[in-house]
Amino acid sequence: MTKRRQQGRETREWIETALPDHLKPVSPIGPIVSSAHLAEGGSPGLSEVEYGLILASHAFHRWMVRCMAAAGVPGLSPMEIMVLHTIRHRDRGKKLSEICLVLDIEDTHVATYAIRKLEAAGLVTTGKQGKEKTIRITARGAEACARYAQIRERLLVASTAKARPSEETLSEIAAVLRFLSGAYEQSARAATTL
Template sequence: MSRQPTKIVSSEHLVSETSAELSEFEYGLIMASNAFNRWMVRCMAAAGGKDMTPVEVSLLHHVSHRDRKKKLADICFVLNIEDTHVATYALKKLVARGYVKSEKTGKEVFFSATATGRELCARYRDVRERCLIAALKESGLVNEQIGAAAQLMRNASGLYDTAARAAASL
């Protein structure tokens, strides 16, 4: 008699008979999200950016991306941040620390990384190479697996966004 493998979930009361795998995936997302947030904060601290939140770290990296000025709405759209107040507050903190500058053009405010912010991102990259990339090489995971997981997570993000819109209309 073949025995079904045990599903590893965080909330057995949510497990669906239709897709127990979704509950497993959600538990993995919770664990990965918390681990990634902890990693970003500790990596940034090691790079010299003390007491930054995961949102601040994400925003600094995105504002530094391609060295282009970005509007708040575009930043929130790309990072899938629904509450613009959270992003606005974090950006104000980054401006106060000298990592980001804001510039008003007409009615729009644009954000960009300062030289100090770009230097901090470069140090973050160095720590990332020494700690995370080194661990990746030792883990047995290959880049193709990482790429497939990234695609799965982007697809799941769309699924959850669609479901969130449906739930908001109930």
């Protein structure tokens, strides 16, 4: 039994014995999920994580769009913003295949469309390296990313400094998310064989 489940059990036992009947909960709430029928299986905790991922991904997408708009570049989708930051990463030209690999984009046309839109906005430029197309950040694109970073520091990083988990815990959470990403990818491949 995990430590968390043990603590939960001890808390429930304390409630059952210490509180008067009129203050006792009618039934335990159970896991916080969006699909109770999935939480009835062998891992209700995984269902809780999935619901958390749903909420976090939507909130993160809204944040990216609004932060980039505040940085002076409205009208970009979350995918376009992620592609822009990936191209900006380490100030090196990127190949389409590298962008797709880093962002785990399965359909290259999604990244190609984003790159075309970013190029039309003057945020990136394309060229050739041998037979492959390369994409580089422009000065305007780098400025947009810098303004985005400044706004992120002020509105997100500074405002959550005292409330968010430690940097070590955040790194551990990121490692768990990367692990889950691999598990979902493997399961998706297996599902295509059914």
